[in-house]
Amino acid sequence: MTYQCITSERTDHVLRITLNRPDRLNSFTRAMHAELRDALADLGDARVVVLTGAGRGFCAGQDLNDRAAAPGEAVDLGETVEESWNPLIRTLAEIPQPVIARVNGVAAGAGANIALACDIVIAARSAKFIQSFSALGLIPDSGGSWHLPRLVGQARALGLALTGEPLPAERAAEWGMIWKAVDDDGLDSEVDALASKLSALPPLGLAAIKQIVRTSWSRPLDAELDLQRDEMRRLGFTHDYREGVAAFLEKRAARFEGR
Template identity: 85%
Template sequence: MDYETIEVAISDGIARITLNRPDRLNSFTRAMHAELREALANLGDARVVILTGAGRAFCAGQDLNDRAVAPGEAVDLGETVEESWNPLIRTLAALPQPVIAKVNGVAAGAGANIALACDIVVAASTAKFIQSFSALGLIPDSGGSWHLPRLVGQARALGLALTGEPLEAQRAADWGLIWKCVGGEWLDSEVDSLAEKLAALPPLGLAAIKQIVRTSWSRSLDEELDLQRDEMRRLGFTDDYREGVAAFLEKRPAKFTGR
């Protein structure tokens, strides 16, 4: 499909989605939300998703001009969150495919929290993560208040959210907020290599890993052990597991079909 606010390319099992409003730092409008929702619902045979931004930013969050609200007028932000941002975060979490955030520049507000909602975040060394909500009297939405303390702990989460200070990518990696920080000249090759690796692995297993890790917060250790048993049983009967074992024993590359 042709889109106005995003670019989508799917090949070799990898879906590359680019937020494409560089003049507005890839900030979101209702149109962009609708197009991204459409793209994520039509990934075809893609086994991995890469989400990035065009130009010098990853995403600056909500385009405040999109609401066309005059200064001093009230606006129902909860409606915007419920209609647009919450469904996006839930979709990223529920997709069976691993989602890689390729953070090429500033990620601010909801834009930062979109990145954190992805499964793996790789950022250029020049990128920054900014929880810019407090300056507007708001809270970190788009999953921010949930992901931040789980990734970096309460003290750092509160520091980031209350002050709104930019967090450089290398420190974000050191804190465990993101998976990796690389030099900007290496960002494309690093993410492409990672996506190709994931696309070649058993998709049922990757989907199970994503689901079990993301939901582990809600279970006790006993419940987790029982679920691990059930998932190992289920996956052990798949064609992909048999192919993986056969390929290992025969010392050849495996060919996984997702069955």
């Protein structure tokens, strides 16, 4: 598939997807949703996904010009959420590969919540996260109302959602909303180093970590302990675990195969 709204490049088990509508701050249209859906459905041998934006911003959310409605005309926003945004958030959560959000600039509305739906967020210090929904009389969709209170607590989640006040990347890191804020000129090297590190680790183990942590909210402690037992048993019989132990004892680099 030839993409018009994104770019997709795979090297060394890392798939880098770039939202590529910089003139519109990478805001989403139906076409961009379709292309991103296609790219995420064909991960091939990728062990890590990096999601970023072209130009000066990460993503400004929904392109309001893409709606087939005149100014002031009613439109079914639930249809857009059901058809496009919800499937995207579910995909980011459910694919086994770790997803790194490289936030290079403003992340607003659904764009901010796409970043928060990724597994690890690294942002440039100049980046800002904006829950811009309240100004339009809307709620934080694209997983926002679920991720925000779990990441920063109810008080801060309500403050961000009700006021729409921009949150600088450095403060987002201090609050635990993102993994790390780095100098703008160090963003690429930081993301590339992390992607390279993750792509060299045992993929089955990383997938299990992602799945068990993301679903732990739904289980009581006893159930979590039982699941930990079962997963350790399963992973302990994999080739990658045996290879990791052998490499450690033999003082050599491990060669993980994902089996």
